[in-house]
Amino acid sequence: MGExxxxxxxxxxxxxxxxxxEAKKAEKAAKKAEHKAASGQSQSVVADENDVSVGKYxxxxxxxxxxxxxxxxxxxxxxxxxNKSLAGNDVWVRARLHTVxxxxxxxxxxxxxxxxxxxxxxxxxxxxxxxxxKFASNITKESIIDVExxxxxxxxxxxxxxxxxxxxxxxxxxxxxxxxxxxxxQIEDASRPEKGDEAEGxxxxxxxxxxxxxRVLDLRTPTNQAIFRLxxxxxxxxxxxxxxxxFTEIHTPKIIPAASEGGANVFTVSYxxxxxxxxxxxxxxxxxxxxxxxxxxxxxGAVFRAEDSNTHRHLTEFTGLDLEMAFNYHYHEVMLLIxxxxxxxxxxxxxxxxxxIQIIGQQFSVEPFTFLDPPLVLHFDEGRRxxxxxxxxxxxxxxxxxxxxxxxxxxxxAKYDTDFYILDKYPLAVRxxxxxxxxxxxxxxxxxxxxxxxxxxxxxAQRIHDPQLLTERAKHHGIDLKKIASYIDAFKYGCPxxxxxxxxxxxxxxxxxxxxxxxxxxxxPRDPKRITP
Numbered sequence: 001m002g003e004x005x006x007x008x009x010x011x012x013x014x015x016x017x018x019x020x021x022e023a024k025k026a027e028k029a030a031k032k033a034e035h036k037a038a039s040g041q042s043q044s045v046v047a048d049e050n051d052v053s054v055g056k057y058x059x060x061x062x063x064x065x066x067x068x069x070x071x072x073x074x075x076x077x078x079x080x081x082x083n084k085s086l087a088g089n090d091v092w093v094r095a096r097l098h099t100v101x102x103x104x105x106x107x108x109x110x111x112x113x114x115x116x117x118x119x120x121x122x123x124x125x126x127x128x129x130x131x132x133x134k135f136a137s138n139i140t141k142e143s144i145i146d147v148e149x150x151x152x153x154x155x156x157x158x159x160x161x162x163x164x165x166x167x168x169x170x171x172x173x174x175x176x177x178x179x180x181x182x183x184x185x186q187i188e189d190a191s192r193p194e195k196g197d198e199a200e201g202x203x204x205x206x207x208x209x210x211x212x213x214x215r216v217l218d219l220r221t222p223t224n225q226a227i228f229r230l231x232x233x234x235x236x237x238x239x240x241x242x243x244x245x246x247f248t249e250i251h252t253p254k255i256i257p258a259a260s261e262g263g264a265n266v267f268t269v270s271y272x273x274x275x276x277x278x279x280x281x282x283x284x285x286x287x288x289x290x291x292x293x294x295x296x297x298x299x300x301g302a303v304f305r306a307e308d309s310n311t312h313r314h315l316t317e318f319t320g321l322d323l324e325m326a327f328n329y330h331y332h333e334v335m336l337l338i339x340x341x342x343x344x345x346x347x348x349x350x351x352x353x354x355x356x357i358q359i360i361g362q363q364f365s366v367e368p369f370t371f372l373d374p375p376l377v378l379h380f381d382e383g384r385r386x387x388x389x390x391x392x393x394x395x396x397x398x399x400x401x402x403x404x405x406x407x408x409x410x411x412x413x414a415k416y417d418t419d420f421y422i423l424d425k426y427p428l429a430v431r432x433x434x435x436x437x438x439x440x441x442x443x444x445x446x447x448x449x450x451x452x453x454x455x456x457x458x459x460x461a462q463r464i465h466d467p468q469l470l471t472e473r474a475k476h477h478g479i480d481l482k483k484i485a486s487y488i489d490a491f492k493y494g495c496p497x498x499x500x501x502x503x504x505x506x507x508x509x510x511x512x513x514x515x516x517x518x519x520x521x522x523x524x525p526r527d528p529k530r531i532t533p
């Protein structure tokens with residue numbers, strides 16, 4: 001039989017092994033901590049005496065608006081302004097580090113400023129040290145950096161950048177604000193074309209939830225920069241067009257005592273010892289302004305809808321562009337003014353935002369938006385007839401379903417070659433209580449919807465300005481008269497006939513650009529499943 005080792009010796013051997021293992025573990029942890037400390041130190045140049053670039057690269061101290069800052073008079077130029085007319089000039093640029101690639105004694109960097117990019121080159125030379133090039137190659141993506149560089153005209157265009165005729169030769173490079181090394185999404189991936197890159201083998205996609213969870217990063221893509229500049233343009237044009245037409249901009253309450261649309265889809269909020277609601281629409285207050293002799297008014301502001309709609313075109317909070325106007329004899333005076341205002345806005349986008357439209361078109365397949373001047377107006381029954389010919393029957397007192405709207409949009413496009421049209425004389429049964437009934441056809445109303453690419457972007461009508469008829473219609477809809485007493489009272493002292501409409505800003509931009517989801521045109525979207533960021 002073999003000799004059995006004493007238990008004591010075995011325990012001692014195991015103890016030595018464990019101690020040795022712990023020692024190695026401690027040594028490894030110490031090295032890791034040392035490396036981490038070294039990388040965490042200011043990179044503002046820990047170099048030898050032979051570094052010819054000392055004082056020309058590193059991390060800037062935190063900018064705290066210090067009056068003693070020696071760099072405060074430095075003049076910066078925008079990336080979009082860099083062109084061959086500046087060749088030979090030394091410039092300062094502050095931008096994000098989009099990509100970085102080191103190759104031997106060279107470092108290639110793409111700088112990004114909003115939707116504009118330019119190539120920056122560092123070469124080891126008599127004035128640029130190896131240490132400076134190494135420092136630059138280790139700057140993390142998305143960091144904000146200051147660069148002093150010479151503008152150089154290039155012999156062949158740099159296809160990967162927006163500024164294709166020039167590049168920058170760096171003489172100084174400073175980190176203003178460093179980005180974390182690990183990014184939840186890559187800007188290059190989030191910027192890839194939606195179609196067409198399968199042939200190149202680039203199947204990387206950033207899904208919508210990842211984009212929205214990391215919205216600050218996602219918004220940095222050139223496409224998003226362009227989308228939201230164009231969206232700002234819609235607001236500006238809306239304001240300018242209506243101001244020229246004699247409208248006054250007003251601001252209405254967002255906390256209201258009763259549901260403004262007469263429905264149940266409202267957000268209830270605690271209001272001291274009682275309850276109130278978030279406004280579904282500025283409708284009632286626009287009308288009060290007309291009753292107060294403001295004649296023509298518009299407002300731009302948040303609108304809230306507690307609809308459990310998880311669709312491509314619905315949000316629980318969106319930006320409403322609303323207008324109301326007194327007229328003389330027929331509500332078409334207002335309807336056509338609104339339609340012509342859209343035409344002016346479309347012309348403004350076409351003429352003033354070509355750059356943004358082209359940038360968006362590089363990522364998404366954007367079909368040019370078509371419209372007629374003056375806009376096409378169809379009677380609701382004509383729309384029903386076109387749908388009937390296509391095999392879709394809509395009753396005379398029914399609303400159009402979303403599929404029916406989209407089909408009608410395609411039919412109108414094919415017949416009239418327009419992406420924008422107006423559908424007039426909707427059934428009374430499907431409109432809010434304050435809509436004026438059609439005096440000649442009882443089942444119809446003096447109301448209209450406006451469409452872009454087959455989807456509704458404005459719902460409007462002549463409003464009831466007679467308090468007795470308004471009361472009757474409110475009762476018919478089962479509305480508590482006590483909650484709208486101040487609204488009805490507004491018409492007791494004389495009110496001109498008037499009409500108007502409400503527009504969803506995000507939906508207009510989505511449809512003008514032919515995008516597939518309204519979350520692409522809302523900076524921080526709110527829907528039944530998302531309330532962050």
